[in-house]
Amino acid sequence: AQSVTQLDSQVPVFEEAPVELRCNYSSSVSVYLFWYVQYPNQGLQLLLKYLSGSTLVKGINGFEAEFNKSQTSFHLRKPSVHISDTAEYFCAVSGSGGTSYGKLTFGQGTILTVHP
Amino acid sequence: GAGVSQTPSNKVTEKGKYVELRCDPISGHTALYWYRQSLGQGPEFLIYFQGTGAADDSGLPNDRFFAVRPEGSVSTLKIQRTERGDSAVYLCASSLERSPGNTIYFGEGSWLTVV
Numbered sequence: 152a153q154s155v156t157q158l159d160s161q162v163p164v165f166e167e168a169p170v171e172l173r174c175n176y177s178s179s180v181s182v183y184l185f186w187y188v189q190y191p192n193q194g195l196q197l198l199l200k201y202l203s204g205s206t207l208v209k210g211i212n213g214f215e216a217e218f219n220k221s222q223t224s225f226h227l228r229k230p231s232v233h234i235s236d237t238a239e240y241f242c243a244v245s246g247s248g249g250t251s252y253g254k255l256t257f258g259q260g261t262i263l264t265v266h267p
Numbered sequence: 268g269a270g271v272s273q274t275p276s277n278k279v280t281e282k283g284k285y286v287e288l289r290c291d292p293i294s295g296h297t298a299l300y301w302y303r304q305s306l307g308q309g310p311e312f313l314i315y316f317q318g319t320g321a322a323d324d325s326g327l328p329n330d331r332f333f334a335v336r337p338e339g340s341v342s343t344l345k346i347q348r349t350e351r352g353d354s355a356v357y358l359c360a361s362s363l364e365r366s367p368g369n370t371i372y373f374g375e376g377s378w379l380t381v382v
Contacts, residue, residue, distance in 0.1 A: 253360075
């Protein structure tokens, strides 16, 4: 079984400032890691995912995340945010076994609010 | 549109009633997933279909919940004897196959309110 903890429920930031949304996970097996974004009145949209290989993963809209196995973390970063990045962000994990993909365990979400 | 489509978008029902929620996945996607998102929480896995069969229903909370996908495309989530605690957004998602290389696409959800 896996669990995900998003350490901040809300993150306010000014436009053009950098931001980091923190995510820690717990698992007894190897994992795949994901970040999804949910804009108001829209469905979840995949930002990026880590499956294997390079621990630095680049996604859409200028976001990136780094997988740190020793710290069991997968923090999301963006060097300069825009007003349009205001949304709720979810970190998720699944086991890497063939029968586990798609069975995602989500964190509780972090609401990112970008102020002008 | 080409995305995952869910109907109804909103449903208000009385406690004890039966409810059906429909999901139309992206055309050609064989893998289909249902999740439930309660207020202030992240989505929770309910059930996974590969084709017509429910390959993993370990997330269904109890036997009042049931889902079908008779022709391997559209899926219906059925809830019997609804309770106020069933109020949540029910999310459907699909992917081409159940493979890490395939992105999982989510619909906008069906908001269920049990009064």
